[in-house]
Amino acid sequence: MTTLVNRLWYGGKRPLWPLYPLVWLYRAIAESRRRRAWQARDERIPVPVVVVGNITVGGTGKSPLTAALTGLLKEHGWQPVILSRGYGGKADHYPLLVSRDTGPDLAGDEPVMLAAESACPVVVDPDRKRGALWALDQKLGNILVCDDGLQHYRLPRDIELAVFDASRGIGNGALIPVGPLREPIERLASVDFVITNGGRLDDIDHPHQFTMTLAPTELRNLVTGDVVSPDRLRGQSVKAVAGIGNPERFFDTLRGLGAQVRPRALADHHRFTPDDLHSEQGEWLIMTAKDAVKCQKIAPDNTWVLAVKAGLPESFRQAFMASVEHCRQSLDSNETVRTHHG
Structure with a gap:
């Protein structure tokens, strides 16, 4: 199956080009969902929200990056909480607080792995905004890191990171089902950082592209x-x-x-x-x-x-923490204004 996907999506050609009408339909639906979600957003979440995700189908290294970011945040005195959809898990209630001992049949495999590797609270909820607000209500931490949530637009976010596998890149550059893209490449203009796993991607033009190992x-x-x-x-x-x-x-x-x-x-x-x-x-x-x-x-x-x-260059570590600090100052400023007018 992997070989077939590599040939159909990650080669230089587009053998599935007869399916292009479905590409237009997929793009229209995706853009409509994104627009509705953004318009329906209400008040900002009162702590910084970092979203790690990708615009391509398949593994890129999101979870190791999420674990690395939580470690970096802890080094700087933050108390991160990881949010996850919990793909593959079927709990009887949400939000679900995950530990290393939680069954992957309840929480999904990635949340259990992240709970063990990061030693951070992990909250699973298909509605990640609900999970975020619950985590804050439970006083689990003071910054939220969402694993694989780039397209979950109901969750307000302050910092976005898009991750790519350098050996695959953007593939043939087409949207599903002709290619591997979940969103058009233009989506990268709105993310804060592009992280390439295993090397630099020359076909991606972004001012803040960093290589992860x-x-x-x-x-x-x-x-x-x-x-x-x-x-x-x-x-x-x-x-x-x-x-x-x-x-x-x-x-x-x-x-x-x-x-x-x-x-x-x-x-x-x-x-x-x-x-x-x-x-x-x-x-x-x-x-x-x-x-x-x-x-x-x-x-x-x-x-x-x-x-x-995951290994991250010092230049990224500094740039990321500067963004987090800027977000904190912005939230503090907004809170001061609300208090003053209240």
Whole structure:
């Protein structure tokens, strides 16, 4: 499936061009939804709201970036709360406060992973504005970071970051279903930062484009908790399973570490069964942290999780924190005016 998507959407051509009438329909619907949501917005949320997302379909590295941003904010004294839709989860009530022990069947895989990796409160709600207001009512923190919410226009936002996989870029530049774009490339004019995962994109013209790197940090055995260096993969035969948006990036990372990879790509947010986790004698079974939260109870003893950490340049760190500080000053100024006129 991934190979087919790469050929249809991420090549230089547009083999699905006969579907262009659907592109126009998709664009009209998307723009109408965005316009209605913006017009229906009421008062600003009283803390800074940061939205991380993308305008392309598929994995780009949004969740590692979200975790990195919360770490940066904590370094500067902020108390971040992560908001998520909770894709794949089916809780019986919302908002849902997520911990590392929450079942991914309730919260979704990414929120549970982020709760474990960031040590921040994570609030899941398909209506992210409702989740945001609930988080503030519960006094969980003083800045909100929304993971994958660029198109969720009901949520007011102060800072937007659009993330791209540098190896894929904007693909053939067409909207769904002819290409991978959720929104026209012109949408980037309104975002504050463009983050490219793995290299710079020359076909994107944005004054604040920064490159992010994802560096493997450790291998953790999912059953025993043992931790070893990723260097142990050199020369090791592995079966790599990945139910993420761009599994080839994961497989390439393992190959770059010297592993002999037998890959199995699965659908994003795949629900794993024991049959998915069979491996050959002598192989290690390697998966991502996102998939691992769904496999804790069914993983065999040879299951290892490759942890990665997002690296961001100092120039971005300074620019991002300056934007956050500007937002705080603006909110404080508005509050002073409301108090004065009240």
